[in-house]
Amino acid sequence: xxxxxxxxxxxxxxxxxxxxxxxxxxxxxxxxxxxxxxxxxxxxxxxxxxxxxxxxxxxxxxxxxxxxxxxxxxxxxxxxxxxxxxxxxxxxxxxxxxxxxxxxxxxxxxxxxxxxxxxxxxxxxxxxxxxxxxxxxxxxxxxxxxxxxxxxxxxxxxxxxxxxxxxxxxxxxxxxxxxxxxxxxxxxxxxxxxxxxxxxxxxxxxxxxxxxxxxxxxxxxxxxxxxxxxxxxxxxxxxxxxxxxxxxxxxxxxxxxxxxxxxxxxxxxxxxxxxxxxxxxxxxxxxxxxxxxxxxxxxxxxxxxxxxxxxxxxxxxxxxxxxxxxxxxxxxxxxxxxxxxxxxxxxxxxxxxxxxxxxxxxxxxxxxxxxxxxxxxxxxxxxxxxxxxxxxxxxxxxxxxxxxxxxxxxxxxxxxxxxxxxxxxxxxxxxxxxxxxxxxxxxxxxxxxxxxxxxxxxxxxxxxxxxxxxxxxxxxxxxxxxxxxxxxxxx
Amino acid sequence: xxxxxxxxxxxxxxxxxxxxxxxxxxxxxxxxxxxxxxxxxxxxxxxxxxxxxxxxxxxxxxxxxxxxxxxxxxxxxxxxxxxxxxxxxxxxxxxxxxx
Numbered sequence: 001x002x003x004x005x006x007x008x009x010x011x012x013x014x015x016x017x018x019x020x021x022x023x024x025x026x027x028x029x030x031x032x033x034x035x036x037x038x039x040x041x042x043x044x045x046x047x048x049x050x051x052x053x054x055x056x057x058x059x060x061x062x063x064x065x066x067x068x069x070x071x072x073x074x075x076x077x078x079x080x081x082x083x084x085x086x087x088x089x090x091x092x093x094x095x096x097x098x099x100x101x102x103x104x105x106x107x108x109x110x111x112x113x114x115x116x117x118x119x120x121x122x123x124x125x126x127x128x129x130x131x132x133x134x135x136x137x138x139x140x141x142x143x144x145x146x147x148x149x150x151x152x153x154x155x156x157x158x159x160x161x162x163x164x165x166x167x168x169x170x171x172x173x174x175x176x177x178x179x180x181x182x183x184x185x186x187x188x189x190x191x192x193x194x195x196x197x198x199x200x201x202x203x204x205x206x207x208x209x210x211x212x213x214x215x216x217x218x219x220x221x222x223x224x225x226x227x228x229x230x231x232x233x234x235x236x237x238x239x240x241x242x243x244x245x246x247x248x249x250x251x252x253x254x255x256x257x258x259x260x261x262x263x264x265x266x267x268x269x270x271x272x273x274x275x276x277x278x279x280x281x282x283x284x285x286x287x288x289x290x291x292x293x294x295x296x297x298x299x300x301x302x303x304x305x306x307x308x309x310x311x312x313x314x315x316x317x318x319x320x321x322x323x324x325x326x327x328x329x330x331x332x333x334x335x336x337x338x339x340x341x342x343x344x345x346x347x348x349x350x351x352x353x354x355x356x357x358x359x360x361x362x363x364x365x366x367x368x369x370x371x372x373x374x375x376x377x378x379x380x381x382x383x384x385x386x387x388x389x390x391x392x393x394x395x396x397x398x399x400x401x402x403x404x405x406x407x408x409x410x411x412x413x414x415x416x417x418x419x420x421x422x423x424x425x426x427x428x429x430x431x432x433x434x435x436x437x438x439x440x441x442x443x444x445x446x447x448x449x450x451x452x453x454x455x456x457x458x459x460x461x462x463x464x465x466x467x468x469x470x471x472x473x474x475x476x477x478x479x480x481x482x483x484x485x486x487x488x489x490x491x
Numbered sequence: 492x493x494x495x496x497x498x499x500x501x502x503x504x505x506x507x508x509x510x511x512x513x514x515x516x517x518x519x520x521x522x523x524x525x526x527x528x529x530x531x532x533x534x535x536x537x538x539x540x541x542x543x544x545x546x547x548x549x550x551x552x553x554x555x556x557x558x559x560x561x562x563x564x565x566x567x568x569x570x571x572x573x574x575x576x577x578x579x580x581x582x583x584x585x586x587x588x589x590x
Contacts, residue, residue, distance in 0.1 A: 101570040311529040333574035347509035366506040382542035438546025
């Protein structure tokens with residue numbers, strides 16, 4: 001049965017359509033495989049009963065010729081998406097036992113298209129982290145290891161359960177979310193594809209909120225075609241999210257083979273940072289050559305505001321988080337630490353319920369929003385954000401896409417960066433500008449470093465032009481021919 | 492240090508997070524190093540620049556003034572309190588706040 005789990009989402013769709021195997025067989029194969037991957041800690045909960053029921057429904061649909069776009073495709077759902085009747089904790093102790101009475105719009109869209117839920121995937125607490133080490137449920141372990149070395153590496157974060165599960169073939173594809181790089185960075189360090197669409201493309205309704213002006217859902221998948229198929233189902237206007245945009249969702253899969261001939265692709269010199277491994281620099285250069293060979297015109301561009309993106313992010317995101325996370329007070333849901341005094345109850349509950357990184361960010365956010373600092377920090381950050389946005393939009397007037405590395409390093413070891421918050425924050429240096437400006441960005445696996453760890457390249461596009469992003473990504477994927485897989489040490 | 496111990500305690504109180512005594516000193520250091528790092532934004536010229544809160548430019552849509560039938564509508568008290576640690580008849584129960 002292991003062969004079924006080797007098929008891509010598109011391969012499963014085609015095989016199910018031709019009745020070469022049943023949805024129940026596929027789901028059973030994945031449940032077995034996911035159940036044997038305990039050492040990766042990618043799933044916080046496996047929902048066997050739901051998965052088998054959905055798979056049987058899919059088989060009935062297929063039998064009567066009524067298959068939907070994702071009929072019988074087993075997915076992992078990041079535990080930031082509320083799932084009706086299935087515990088959803090966002091990697092946090094404070095949401096202890098929280099069982100939503102509603103379904104997030106994105107997961108509902110996937111189920112309406114026939115997808116099967118295998119279970120809920122681990123993540124950094126409230127999606128705050130770049131290594132999946134802040135989860136209350138413990139770190140996720142990257143399926144990839146350095147050659148000849150058994151040290152445990154991080155799968156990136158915050159969508160580390162999603163990236164690890166897709167990379168290890170524990171699910172056909174996974175949902176993820178990206179506030180500063182949380183889809184693209186984990187995809188890059190696990191040899192998977194991750195796309196963060198334009199802000200407003202996917203509904204945020206029912207996704208546990210981190211920083212509402214930046215949060216956006218997207219898929220992590222094995223290849224670019226699967227990402228195109230997943231995003232088509234996830235995206236769409238939703239009246240329940242006032243920032244969701246009412247514009248048609250194109251058929252992304254249909255444009256994949258249109259190529260990059262004639263496209264102008266910008267290479268921003270400011271992404272060449274001090275201390276970046278030579279292999280990443282070389283891979284970036286290789287990516288330029290690949291796109292040039294495929295007929296694209298390469299243009300050197302300059303984005304001098306880039307260096308301010310992370311500091312802006314670390315004001316805006318904690319500010320929004322401190323406000324969003326004010327709802328966790330021990331009254332409405334989740335954990336409660338009792339006290340006769342209500343203020344003591346709040347303070348004790350939040351101290352016990354939030355982990356160290358979440359507490360740090362809430363305190364930073366509260367500080368930059370407090371009287372006397374609001375203008376100097378928060379308003380100033382919003383103004384610098386505007387300058388970053390204007391600069392990017394100006395450059396994207398002249399080019400169709402930007403090509404950059406996805407991350408400043410390959411996967412790093414568990415515990416390697418936890419002592420210094422800023423060294424951890426720097427993981428998002430190449431991804432965060434797309435969030436600040438609301439632009440679509442994708443990470444595509446492009447090669448291996450000397451230690452045989454995967455590295456990704458990123459393409460950033462114009463707002464709501466995911467089609468061009470996918471065309472560029474497919475061209476990179478075709479040229480790179482990335483087919484490496486991690487050894488299966490965990491089962 | 493761009494932030495001192497007293498300020499950290501004040502902010503923690505505003506955020507309703509009780510910091511354990513042995514966490515105050517490390518938290519002060521961590522917050523200081525983060526604030527020192529974001530201090531570089533002070534060098535950016537921002538005179539006359541509009542503060543940007545969202546990349547979505549459209550004005551917020553108005554919905555029809557009718558009761559929604561879905562989860563955003565009314566008439567679902569059981570669901571609203573379903574996850575609360577302590578409830579009584581569709582109310583959230585908290586420690587006494589008014590003498």
